[in-house]
């Protein structure tokens with residue numbers, strides 16, 4: 001490619017890797033980082049700047065930026081983080097914190113060998129599903145269960161097994177996109193089935209499904225519209241009616257629940273989210289949901305339903321490609337055990353502690369943070385405790401928000417964006433919401449033992 005002189009000159013002015021590598025400032029920022037990593041970071045950064053210049057953008061090499069990259073790389077980047085965003089199940093922040101019993105199981109199976117695929121009863125080769133299948137059946141009322149990498153994988157496996165080469169009928173109002181490019185039509189295409197859309201965006205009737213049934217129909221699919229709601233003049237067909245229709249024509253009904261609650265949140269004053277056992281009781285042949293949304297275990301996709309269909313899925317070649325490792329099973333087994341005793345799960349699972357935290361508790365914790373920083377940072381920032389709204393996130397309870405309390409920080413000498421950046425670069429990183437000229441730390445998701453850390457981060461960022 002021919003470049004104009006301006007761009008040529010700017011490219012030639014870029015420093016050489018070796019020169020930077022031997023530079024005093026660079027050495028200092030890199031600390032004890034391995035020389036190979038230092039060179040890689042320098043090279044990657046120069047490459048980025050070079051591409052920007054070639055593409056005609058106004059990029060420049062900056063020493064500060066390189067130093068920052070080296071400083072950040074000195075510590076592992078996947079570490080604990082503090083969630084001040086007020087989004088409980090934030091995919092970017094790894095969704096839910098795990099219960100203590102699950103953490104212990106993680107250490108136990110990672111430190112030692114484990115009976116992952118050996119039956120303890122007869123010593124023969126067993127299956128990794130043995131650890132969670134009885135629990136899942138007990139908790140949902142289903143005949144059989146299977147676990148794969150995530151709920152997206154679950155949908156793919158179900159459709160490939162049941163309906164490959166056949167038609168699957170789904171309502172237009174349920175053709176959802178979840179973040180990270182999960183789109184129902186794309187997953188259906190990948191599974192090899194043919195999507196037949198029925199109804200309109202806001203209204204789908206039972207007769208729309210019935211009129212679309214042909215000898216080619218392989219399944220009826222219902223998708224929980226977990227991250228949005230259609231309101232106003234709407235109609236969705238209840239699962240019971242879809243099941244009755246499926247029975248009439250001997251067509252299986254699949255229910256993709258997304259978050260899939262194992263207990264009824266509305267009993268605790270939270271908005272209602274579909275409960276897995278209710279879908280099974282309504283007669284759905286297969287139900288799938290995430291392991292790391294309202295169950296609060298590690299990433300997994302859980303499939304429960306009729307034994308005959310689940311057995312077929314277990315034998316499908318995709319299952320091997322989508323299977324989870326021992327760490328996932330260990331976490332899932334212990335987390336599911338908690339749900340056997342509803343009082344216990346509500347008491348011990350951090351997810352439920354966060355969801356059920358009272359406004360007075362949040363108020364108290366916000367005050368503790370203020371007490372820890374206000375004197376030290378007098379004149380540097382203004383602080384205020386404010387009522388706010390938090391979200392469940394992870395595609396759960398889309399339109400419902402939770403009462404919350406935030407500490408709002410207005411820095412005096414720096415911008416809010418700069419404050420947010422400094423908080424992010426603190427170790428552990430702290431994430432807060434920037435709303436206009438305020439930086440909000442939401443106490444729905446900041447936990448009691450994190451207040452001192454947040455205080456220290458604020459002091460370092462502002463003092």
Ligand SMILES: *Cc1c(COP(=O)(O)O)cnc(C)c1O
Nearest residue numbers: 150151152226257258259290395
């Ligand atoms: C979240 C969600 C998915 C994707 O689940 P992952 O476990 O994140 O892959 C699929 N379907 C619905 C309805 C969801 O809410």
